[in-house]
Amino acid sequence: MTEAGYAPPPDWPSAGDEIGAQNFGPFGHDALIRYAAVSGDDNPLHLDPAAARAAGLAGPPVHGMLMLACFEPLIMRWRQDLFIARLSAKFLRPVLVEEGIRVLGRVLRSRGAPRPELMLRLTARGPGDALVILAEAEVLYRTS
Amino acid sequence: MTTRDPAQAAVQAREPGAAGPVRLPAIRVRTEPTEVAAFSRETFAAGTGDFVPLTFPFRWLTLPPIRALIVQLSGGEEFLPVHEAQSFVYERSLRTGADYVLDIAIETSEAPPRLTLKMTVAALQGEICARLETILRIVRLKGETLS
Numbered sequence: 001m002t003e004a005g006y007a008p009p010p011d012w013p014s015a016g017d018e019i020g021a022q023n024f025g026p027f028g029h030d031a032l033i034r035y036a037a038v039s040g041d042d043n044p045l046h047l048d049p050a051a052a053r054a055a056g057l058a059g060p061p062v063h064g065m066l067m068l069a070c071f072e073p074l075i076m077r078w079r080q081d082l083f084i085a086r087l088s089a090k091f092l093r094p095v096l097v098e099e100g101i102r103v104l105g106r107v108l109r110s111r112g113a114p115r116p117e118l119m120l121r122l123t124a125r126g127p128g129d130a131l132v133i134l135a136e137a138e139v140l141y142r143t144s
Numbered sequence: 145m146t147t148r149d150p151a152q153a154a155v156q157a158r159e160p161g162a163a164g165p166v167r168l169p170a171i172r173v174r175t176e177p178t179e180v181a182a183f184s185r186e187t188f189a190a191g192t193g194d195f196v197p198l199t200f201p202f203r204w205l206t207l208p209p210i211r212a213l214i215v216q217l218s219g220g221e222e223f224l225p226v227h228e229a230q231s232f233v234y235e236r237s238l239r240t241g242a243d244y245v246l247d248i249a250i251e252t253s254e255a256p257p258r259l260t261l262k263m264t265v266a267a268l269q270g271e272i273c274a275r276l277e278t279i280l281r282i283v284r285l286k287g288e289t290l291s
Contacts, residue, residue: 024188031186034186035186035187037182038179038182038183038185038186038187038203039183039186039202039203039206040203040205040206040207041202041203041206042206043224043225045224045226051224051285054224054285055224055226055283055285056283063227064227064230065199065202065227065230066186066187068199068230069187069188069189069197069198069199070187070188072187072189072197072198072199073187073188073189076189083234083237084198084232084234085233085234086231086232086233086234087198087231087232088229088230088231088232089229089230089231090228090229091227091228091229091230
């Protein structure tokens with residue numbers, strides 16, 4: 001994979017450009033079981049209502065990593081010529097089983113040189129538009 | 145004293161009272177195509193390109209020696225690790241059907257109790273491909289029996 005080219009394409013995004021929102025979920029119990037199977041994260045907190053109650057939650061929370069994973073398709077459906085060099089996130093509040101999220105983003109900073117790169121602000125919002133993940137990504141222009 | 149448990153051995157290898165991270169021996173892993181495909185399906189990445197999803201390496205933190213060390217450093221089964229923050233830094237994309245070597249270090253901190261896991265994913269030739277940092281807050285269960 002070519003990690004980065006050195007000249008931005010004519011339609012290279014600018015600071016302030018929006019990445020259109022996408023909805024993911026609702027995440028049912030079956031989706032959490034399937035994610036646990038493919039990720040190995042079978043923490044009972046996510047799968048067992050009793051464990052969730054013991055942790056003080058009304059129901060099993062959706063895996064934070066399942067929600068964080070939604071940012072990659074958000075970015076790659078926006079533009080396929082990007083390489084995500086960094087993604088960092090804070091999980092602010094849980095989203096419970098049977099709930100969904102809306103993810104969206106905005107270009108915080110755009111550079112064309114010395115290599116084309118973007119700094120993105122990404123958010124995931126849950127029921128009631130509550131902020132559940134606050135994230136930032138650094139993406140580079142990928143020429144192939 | 146010798147042990148065959150890597151988590152136990154890692155903790156024991158640290159000097160008594162020493163601060164700093166507990167480090168596991170290197171672990172060899174593989175991006176099995178079927179596992180990558182299944183992961184892509186469940187994380188909405190299918191159809192967005194032929195690549196290993198960015199968050200795929202997180203699954204290696206659930207490998208038995210790493211999981212055992214997390215449980216041990218968390219204080220045991222009556223505590224639950226709650227994911228608080230996560231970062232990925234990529235030098236290069238991972239390839240499907242390739243072998244990699246993991247280097248894992250876990251550091252504990254107090255008030256509130258947390259574990260900070262740092263993992264590097266390197267090619268067999270030694271080039272680092274990715275770095276992960278995972279912060280887990282440790283929560284004591286309220287005494288309810290888990291099913």
